Amino acid sequence: MAPPKIESGSAGPLDGFFRGFKAGFASVFQLVLFGTFVSIGSLAHDLGFSAPWVVLSTLIVWAAPAQVIMITALGAGAPPLEVAIAVSLSAVRLLPMVVSLLPIIRSERTRPPGLILAAHFTAVSMWIETLRLAPTRPRSERVAFANGIGASFLATSILATILGHYLAAVLPKVLVAALLFLTPMSFMTSVTRNSRMLSDRVAFVAGLVLGPLLVFYKVGLDLLWTGLLGGTAAYLFYRLRKGMR
């Protein structure tokens, strides 16, 4: 495949930002994010969190998996320290994304605030779209472009969060149940789609089985054990298979 053509002509950061913002709105991820965050808004409402609280969580946490872990765990009365550890473990996956994204968008003149913002916007959706589109822009414009994509995704997600929180209050119970069901469905499908390695897929199945099982047997800190046992078993399985080849 030929590398994407790099457009010439220098543009200011503001120009790059709006280009990114527009590109973000044309992305298929808009629809996925909309559904996911409507679901998160209604989940928060159902578990007794206020609209400003869940909107703030979308703004500053900006990662649907972490938000669902946080909202369900806090809502079920889990100790905040366990929630913090589970949220943190779910966020480690962002580290390699940030590490692989920044070298592509940064230039010698990039200043820290722009990079910190781009790192904050980094989530699966923004990462995929920026990796795909940023290389078509001149390097000097890329950080602003990436932040434009991130801002458009965040804007949609915040509106969806508010809408979901509101809908959970007014819709009939059957429809609220359907909204809540969007969360497991969208995670099951998107994680399956994004798992490239054997260890990812085994970990997913292990988590599906272990999660409810540990709750059923009333094991404390069930999320952490699910992650450590399921994840480590999946990793060892992957190593074993790799070793045999």
Place this chain on the structure above:
Amino acid sequence: MTLRELAPYLILIFAGFLPHEAWRWVGIVLSRGLDETSEVVVWVRAVAIAILAGVVAKIVVFSPGALAGVPLWVRLSAAAAGMLAFFLARQSILVGVAAGTGCLLLAELVLGR
């Protein structure tokens, strides 16, 4: 604002924002180096995926809020139907989510609740 009103926001910052954002900051620092296929990253990603899968399964099996009113067998069948549709439609997220949620709604309407 009283401390009682402020408490959920403090918990959001200390149990949500900081433990999450820290990894993005570490990413900025490490952004020269660290390979996506290094062994530590593979293991950590597996742990994170298992946690996420555990959360998903818990939502379906021990449902929170309004979803708890839907019988367990309906939730499990709808999830299975959604995944089946997802694979049949060449891993289309949209088709999978729509099919799973649609089945849940349909079952609830047929059961007349």
